[in-house]
Amino acid sequence: MTGSRIGAVLALLRNTWRGLTSMRTALALLFLLALGALPGALLPQRSLNAPKVGQYITEHGWWGRVLDKLQFYDVYGSVWFAAIYVLLFVSLVGCLVPRSVEYARQSVAKPVLTPRNLGRMPHYATSTVDASPADVLAAVRPKLRGWRAVEREEDGGARSISAERGFLRETGNLLFHFALLGLLVAYAVGKMYGYEGQVIVQADGSQFCNSGVLNYDSFRPGLRVDGTQLDPFCVKVNGFTARYLPDGQAESYQADVQYQSGADLETNTWKPYDLRVNSPLRTAGDRVYLLGNGYSPVFTVTFPNGQQRTGHVQWEPVDQQTKLSQGATKFDPPDVTDPVLRRQQQIAVTGLFAPTAVYDGKVLSSGFPALTSPAVAVQVYRGDLGTDSGRGQSIFSVDHQMIADGRLKKVASQNLGLGQQLRLDDGTTVRFDGVVPWVNLQVSHDPTQDLVLVFAILIIGGLVTSLTVKRRRVWVRATPESGAEGGGRTVVEVGGLARTDQAGYGEEFTRLSGELLAAPRQRAEQDPE
Numbered sequence: 227m228t229g230s231r232i233g234a235v236l237a238l239l240r241n242t243w244r245g246l247t248s249m250r251t252a253l254a255l256l257f258l259l260a261l262g263a264l265p266g267a268l269l270p271q272r273s274l275n276a277p278k279v280g281q282y283i284t285e286h287g288w289w290g291r292v293l294d295k296l297q298f299y300d301v302y303g304s305v306w307f308a309a310i311y312v313l314l315f316v317s318l319v320g321c322l323v324p325r326s327v328e329y330a331r332q333s334v335a336k337p338v339l340t341p342r343n344l345g346r347m348p349h350y351a352t353s354t355v356d357a358s359p360a361d362v363l364a365a366v367r368p369k370l371r372g373w374r375a376v377e378r379e380e381d382g383g384a385r386s387i388s389a390e391r392g393f394l395r396e397t398g399n400l401l402f403h404f405a406l407l408g409l410l411v412a413y414a415v416g417k418m419y420g421y422e423g424q425v426i427v428q429a430d431g432s433q434f435c436n437s438g439v440l441n442y443d444s445f446r447p448g449l450r451v452d453g454t455q456l457d458p459f460c461v462k463v464n465g466f467t468a469r470y471l472p473d474g475q476a477e478s479y480q481a482d483v484q485y486q487s488g489a490d491l492e493t494n495t496w497k498p499y500d501l502r503v504n505s506p507l508r509t510a511g512d513r514v515y516l517l518g519n520g521y522s523p524v525f526t527v528t529f530p531n532g533q534q535r536t537g538h539v540q541w542e543p544v545d546q547q548t549k550l551s552q553g554a555t556k557f558d559p560p561d562v563t564d565p566v567l568r569r570q571q572q573i574a575v576t577g578l579f580a581p582t583a584v585y586d587g588k589v590l591s592s593g594f595p596a597l598t599s600p601a602v603a604v605q606v607y608r609g610d611l612g613t614d615s616g617r618g619q620s621i622f623s624v625d626h627q628m629i630a631d632g633r634l635k636k637v638a639s640q641n642l643g644l645g646q647q648l649r650l651d652d653g654t655t656v657r658f659d660g661v662v663p664w665v666n667l668q669v670s671h672d673p674t675q676d677l678v679l680v681f682a683i684l685i686i687g688g689l690v691t692s693l694t695v696k697r698r699r700v701w702v703r704a705t706p707e708s709g710a711e712g713g714g715r716t717v718v719e720v721g722g723l724a725r726t727d728q729a730g731y732g733e734e735f736t737r738l739s740g741e742l743l744a745a746p747r748q749r750a751e752q753d754p755e
Contacts, residue, residue: 246313247320255314256406262310266301269293302417303449311410318407322400329396336376337388340701344721347701349732351739352719355746359385359704359716365745366702369738373700384705392698392725398691405684412681416674418450426540428522429466429481429663435459436512436669457510457671459487462496466519466663470596474547479503481516481665511671518666523579523602523658525555530653533560540664541579542622548592551579553622556611569610574624574634575656577604583643590641600661603641606650609634697725700735702742718743 245251270278279299283290297304344350355362363377363385375389423442427434439445439453447453465482484496487510499507507514522538529535541553559571580592583601590603610633612625619625628634638656640648647657672678700722707715720739724731 243320246317247324248317249321252314252317252321255310255317259307259310259314262307263301265293265298269298269301271301272299311414315407315410318403318410322403322407326400329400332396333393337374337390337699340378340380340386340388340703341721344701344703344719347721347723349722349724349735349739350720351736351743352717353743354707354715354717355743356715357746358714359383359706362704362716362718362746363387363702365748366704366742369741369745370700370702380703380705382705384703386701386703388699388701390697390699392696395692395695395697395725398688398693398695400688402685402688402692405681405688409678409681409685412674412677416448416672416678418448420670420672420674421445421447421451421453421456422668422670424517424666424668426520426664426666427461427463428538428540429463429665431462431464433460433462434667435461436510442669457487457512458491459485459510459512460491461485461507461514461667463665463667466665468519468596468663470594474595476595479516479519483507485509485514511673513670515668515670516665517668520664520666521549521551521579521581521597521600522662522664523553523555523600524660524662525575526657526659527557527573527575528655528657529560531560535560536659538662539621545592547595549581549595550592552577553579554624556613556624565614569614572609572611572613573654573656574607574611575604576607576624577602577639579661581661585641588641597661599643601641601643602658604639604648604656604658605636606638606648606656607634608637608650696731698731698734699723699725700738716746718746 270282272279279294282299283294286293293299297306301307341347345352357365366387367375367377370387370389373389373391374393375387377385377387379385423439423445425434425442435441436456436459438456439447445453462484463481464484467480467482469477471477479502481501483499483501485499485507486494486496489495490497501507501514501516503516506516520540520543522540524536524538526534526536535557537555537557539553539555541551543549543551554574554576557573557575559568559573562568562571578590579600579602580590581596581600582592582594582598584591584593590601607624607629610628612619612628612634617625617627624634629636637650638648642648642658644658644660647655649655700720703719703721705717705719707717720742722731722735722739
């Protein structure tokens with residue numbers, strides 16, 4: 227009983243392995259992998275936007291919680307996606323290894339023997355010529371250049387040639403699958419050692435250096451990236467130009483940047499680059515993309531003692547069509563060392579910014595995304611901004627809990643055009659001095675990007691080869707006629723077989739067989755006795 231159980235277990239394992247390593251299973255797993263990637267594109271992912279995932283779960287109740295338990299918000303790091311990926315990898319390896327061994331054997335093997343009855347072949351032609359079998363094969367041989375052929379002697383003085391062509395079909399097939407396997411490996415390695423980060427840089431000569439994750443606004447590392455060994459480079463944004471169509475649609479974005487990497491960092495040498503949406507900067511093994519843009523209103527706050535503070539931070543576009551933006555620019559009072567007093571005198575300038583001001587009564591809006599007539603509708607708050615509370619807060623707004631607690635109060639509101647100012651009750655003035663554009667840059671690092679491109683090209687090349695090349699065989703047999711001897715008449719038979727069901731070989735065989743059957747006559751005419 228023990229032996230039979232072991233045999234049953236071994237048989238089960240053997241059958242499971244055969245099923246797993248079949249090409250049908252590999253194709254099914256490839257389909258499941260593509261299907262499993264769909265939630266990663268349709269649902270918010272925690273690695274990209276954790277707050278949005280929380281909002282999605284809240285809005286969808288129990289269904290959102292079920293999706294969370296099934297790891298649909300962490301698709302590419304989920305157990306089930308990794309299982310499909312590993313099974314596909316194992317299936318491809320188990321499928322390709324025996325096929326490669328068989329391919330190696332076939333590549334050195336001679337073409338198969340000529341069938342005894344060529345007349346049963348799907349393609350067949352015959353003729354009788356006044357030549358010996360040796361002369362027939364000598365005439366036929368040049369017509370089969372490019373074919374892998376072997377000559378054989380048969381009973382009764384007959385001689386034959388076995389030839390085959392289209393061996394590249396299997397080569398292309400294996401190339402396709404090995405390239406697919408390489409693509410999976412390269413993709414996995416890229417996810418482990420790659421990273422992607424985004425940062426907003428003011429287009430006023432401000433610079434960003436890829437020296438650590440703290441320099442990014444958001445950073446998504448690979449599984450093997452801890453952010454301590456990033457490729458060092460710096461980018462300086464000197465200016466930004468946007469061109470728009472009359473209806474406000476963007477026509478082009480262009481950032482005037484300078485960059486340095488490698489030895490340039492030691493010599494402080496800057497190189498210019500014209501950064502555009504579809505023209506990323508490639509340096510130090512990374513790619514820098516221009517993703518978006520916006521505006522940073524410039525405010526100057528003059529305190530009662532005459533001291534000034536000027537600040538500008540990016541405001542968030544709430545309407546991409548017109549670049550109407552909202553935000554908050556925050557100031558600390560000067561020369562105030564007492565932390566309690568400092569928190570009581572902090573100022574925040576919040577509201578809306580319009581690059582092209584349009585008013586509906588006193589309500590500010592924007593009519594065009596370009597800076598034609600900039601204006602702001604501001605609300606000024608004074609008090610404790612909550613920056614020392616230990617709670618995180620958005621740079622685009624103030625802490626509403628502080629407003630609810632009465633520790634932050636609105637002290638003024640007004641629409642301001644460029645150069646205009648408002649005065650607070652304590653004599654503090656807030657002046658709208660100008661606008662600085664900002665750009666959103668994305669830094670992407672993928673060490674296997676070139677390999678992915680190479681494997682993708684090989685996949686296409688292998689697929690095209692396997693679909694266009696036909697595997698076919700042809701046999702030629704020269705048999706002396708019954709009773710004929712020496713230089714008597716010879717029956718020439720030509721048979722053909724296509725290894726795949728593809729149209730076109732019948733036409734090729736008709737042409738080839740005609741040439742093969744005519745070759746002995748042409749040879750006899752050229753070399754008369």
